[in-house]
Amino acid sequence: MYIFLGNFSCLEICYVTTTVPNMLANFLSISKSISFVSCFVQFYFFFSFGCDEGFYLCIMAFDRYLAICRPLHYPRIMTKELCTGLAIFGWSCGLILFLTPVVVISQLPYCGPxxxxxxxxxxVPLMxxxxxxxTTTQLIYSVFNAIFMxxxxxxxxxxxxLVILVVLRMPSAASKRKAFSTCASHLAVVVLFFGSVMVMYVNPGSEHPMKMQKIVTLxxxxxxxxxxxxxxxxxxxxMMAALRKIFRIE
Structure with a gap:
């Protein structure tokens, strides 16, 4: 669990680094410009790492399933080789798959503004x-996003x-709490990630108000x-003990 969580944390650092430094620089800059190539490089890495996050959330869900539903078989199934392979798969999949939509959108005719x-x-604003x-490019991009998500x-x-079915059959209340505690943080991250992304990119041709697009993207x-x-x-x-001390919760 902690190996995948560590990789997920590094992936999020890369994901944020692709946009936030340039965004902060633009807030302080007068020109606020970016070259065509730099724009598509940012586009590629930002959404490739975002795609990788989706795959890592799947890998982490699979790991939770094995740990809770197949605990005795976990060391035999989740070997070092499988763990390494899943980690590499999580990093490389988005970088490979997202080449297609980036190349397709970059080939559109841009003659101004x-x-x-x-x-x-x-x-969406690039298109x-x-x-x-x-409409063909929009359809390709929409289908790609819909299938992935x-x-x-x-x-x-x-x-x-499957995890919930197993947990509900556990005889011990302490075991149930431990199992749900293991899954709760990951489920919260899944809801935050997929909830916001699905609003924007399943149907890029839809008429989302630009202000709403910026809020959801942020x-x-x-x-x-x-x-x-x-x-x-x-x-x-x-961490919980420190928070209780700060907020003086007994």
């Missing part, structure tokens, strides 16, 4: 800048459905990564 009404190189409304989200849901690009360490830290006994 060249002003992105956003604080990141987001695919809006194209001289022609390419639905498959990964259903995998997580199925894993936790939520999953900054707020969610900020909350994730806090969510996982609440499982730490020393």
């Amino acid at each position: 060249n002003i992105i009404d956003h604080f990141v190189c987001d695919p 809006m800048l194209s001289c022609s409304e390419d 639905i498959v990964t989200f259903l995998f997580v849901l199925c894993s936790y459905a 939520f999953y690009s900054v707020i969610t990564p900020l909350c994730n360490p806090l969510i996982y830290s609440l499982r730490n006994k020393e």
Whole structure:
């Protein structure tokens, strides 16, 4: 669990680093400009790492399933080789898969205006800048996002459905609490991640108000990564004791 959580934390650092430093620099800059190549490089890495996060949430759900539903077989199934393979898969999958939508969108005709009404190189405003409304590109991107989000989200849901069935059959109340405590932080992260992303990218051709697009993007690009360490830290006994001391909770 902690190996995957450590990789997930490093992935989130990379994910935030692709956009937040440039966004903060733009707040202090007068020109607020970015080159065409830099924009698509940011686009590629930001959404590749975001895609990797989705796969890592699936891997972590699978790990929880094995630990709770197959505890005696866990050391035999989750070998060092499988753990390493899953870690590599989680890092590489998004970087490979997201090449296609980035290349497709970069080939659209851009003849002006060249002003992105956003604080990141987001695919929706990028496609809006194209001289022609390419419904095929929008469809490809929409189908890609829908398949990725639905498959990964259903995998997580199925894993936790099996976990809940096993937990409910546990005779000990202490065992149930321990099992739910193990899963609660991961489930909270899953809801934050998939909830905000699905609002924006399952149907990029929809008429989301630009202000709403910025708010949702800010939520999953900054707020969610900020909350994730806090969510996982609440499982730490020393952290909980420190919080009780700060808020004077007995």
